Amino acid sequence: MYDSLCLKQHWCKIRFHFKKEEYLNIIASKSHRSIFSQLRLSCHKLNIERGRYLPPKQILPPDQRICNKCQLNLCEDELHFILTCTFYQEERESFMQKLKQLFERINFDMLSVNDLFIWLMANVHEEFLHIFTKYLNVIYAKRNITNPVSTD
Numbered sequence: 001m002y003d004s005l006c007l008k009q010h011w012c013k014i015r016f017h018f019k020k021e022e023y024l025n026i027i028a029s030k031s032h033r034s035i036f037s038q039l040r041l042s043c044h045k046l047n048i049e050r051g052r053y054l055p056p057k058q059i060l061p062p063d064q065r066i067c068n069k070c071q072l073n074l075c076e077d078e079l080h081f082i083l084t085c086t087f088y089q090e091e092r093e094s095f096m097q098k099l100k101q102l103f104e105r106i107n108f109d110m111l112s113v114n115d116l117f118i119w120l121m122a123n124v125h126e127e128f129l130h131i132f133t134k135y136l137n138v139i140y141a142k143r144n145i146t147n148p149v150s151t152d
Helices: 002-014 030-041 047-053 078-084 086-102 113-122 126-145
Strands: none
Touching: 030 078, 030 126, 078 086, 078 113, 078 126, 086 126
16 A cells, blocks of 8 residues: 555656657667656666565565665665666766756756656656666666675
């Protein structure tokens, strides 16, 4: 019950209409389209999802599905992965610089992290999707080839 509520809240933030999503026709790279789709559908290997599929007595509440890539001690959900995890800071800064160049009239610094996340996940501007999915591909690859941060 707790998990299904979180999923519904996530889904409702980025999905406005129930039809074939435009990004499926816009993103040419199959790997980029796949990663973006996985994040939008909560069908990925971030700890927020991995903790859901443990044996029944070991299932962790979402707030205990902690990111093992940084030391912020926060849940590794989609928002954390894309916008706040310090492990991807360098890649994020490069991405945000490109984003600000593409959309010069938008002051992204004025958006809350939640609003920025929704904007990123719902935007279907073609050039933006190319830049964003390339960023997602880079950080997803980095996540998968590195060891967790030691908390000693």
